Amino acid sequence: EDQVTQSPEALRLQEGESSSLNCSYTVSGLRGLFWYRQDPGKGPEFLFTLYSAGEEKEKERLKATLTKKESFLHITAPKPEDSATYLCAVQTGGSYIPTFGRGTSLIVHP
């Protein structure tokens, strides 16, 4: 069974304190890995799709990387507005249906 594990469950940072979120997966035939941001009371908002090991994508203070077993979401010099839950989802070759992790709740203090 496909599994997606995100760590840590919760992370508190000071503004400007860079860190990384982890998404590890055990799936057969990765087709794509997705990162979403979710704010309270809202639906997930798409951030990135990664397709193959070694791929990297950036958007403002966020950078996503992918290896054969995990993905990292690096947050450089975060700001309070980066506070949100970050979700990872994987899509395998056998199915287009993404399997989600439980997310990492990030709080950035000013």
Added chain:
Amino acid sequence: EAGVTQFPSHSVIEKGQTVTLRCDPISGHDNLYWYRRVMGKEIKFLLHFVKESKQDESGMPNNRFLAERTGGTYSTLKVQPAELEDSGVYFCASSQEETGERFFGQGTRLTVV
């Protein structure tokens, strides 16, 4: 461009009652998905429409759940009769392509008491 909209945003019903959730996808998106997140757990897939046809309903918990998408536009998800374990946040998403980026609605928080 309007995003995916869901109605209602919150619903509190008693066990045994019926509730109908509605989702309006982004105009032109043939693919429409329903997901559910039970408290403390991950978002789980329920089903997928391509236009008005059910492409995949493997995630539907049981026959108390009925989804429809008449005319290939908006979709409804009916729970009848509702049970306590049906409580959670129900998300709808749409996409142009099956493998493409999914745009999510804000969700409907369902509480069964």
